């Protein structure tokens with residue numbers, strides 16, 4: 001019995017210290033999250049938030065000088081002729097090295113005129129010699145009655161795949177500290193100057209208002 005006493009004292013001290021540390025930890029967490037509480041999905045099929053939106057890339061057509069009003073996207077570098085895989089004198093056949101900057105509309109349905117959801121602001125560049133392939137980095141800027149805030153997406157757009165996943169690496173506002181995956185598929189293409197992507201955005205870490 002006497003041997004147990006110091007042990008109990010030690011146990012008590014450890015528990016007391018843990019409670020203090022836990023309390024400080026929680027207090028800090030709450031302060032940083034401004035009243036929000038972290039919810040982490042326990043499995044892939046049950047994201048804590050999910051939304052589908054359509055990305056419309058309307059490229060500036062430099063063959064005509066009259067479509068500046070409609071275009072929301074433009075190439076700012078030429079494909080590199082040094083890496084040409086064809087005899088074309090104008091760059092190369094897979095646009096390798098071409099960087100496109102965009103401020104594209106995201107809508108809730110396929111039609112460009114459907115309800116606006118967000119702006120997608122960022123860039124992509126083509127990064128493969130043998131086939132079309134791109135790399136994206138952009139922010140979804142939400143400024144509607146439903147959501148205010150941003151989501152940041154980045155990753156390889158492996159264009160040969162029917163669906164490809166971009167990482168949702170963070171967020172702000174209504175998407176404070178969010179993380180997840182956006183499954184992307186090409187929904188429509190019209191020549192070289194318009195394409196539409198379907199984005200199925202699934203968040204697996206959400207800070208929800210407590």
Ligand SMILES: *[C@@H]1O[C@H](CO)[C@@H](O)[C@H](O)[C@H]1NC(C)=O
Nearest residue numbers: 063064065066067068069070
């Ligand atoms: C732009 O100009 C081209 C060539 O003149 C014409 O075919 C096309 O319809 C014009 N587009 C718009 C949006 O005015």
Ligand SMILES: *[C@@H]1O[C@H](CO)[C@@H](O)[C@H](O)[C@H]1NC(C)=O
Nearest residue numbers: 058067070071112190193194
């Ligand atoms: C703008 O571009 C979209 C996509 O190509 C097209 O559907 C729409 O008719 C264009 N609008 C104008 C005014 O040219």
Ligand SMILES: *[C@@H]1O[C@H](CO)[C@@H](O)[C@H](O)[C@H]1NC(C)=O
Nearest residue numbers: 119141142143144145148149
């Ligand atoms: C968000 O929308 C409000 C109201 O329409 C507008 O005043 C504000 O400038 C917008 N902010 C951004 C960043 O677009």
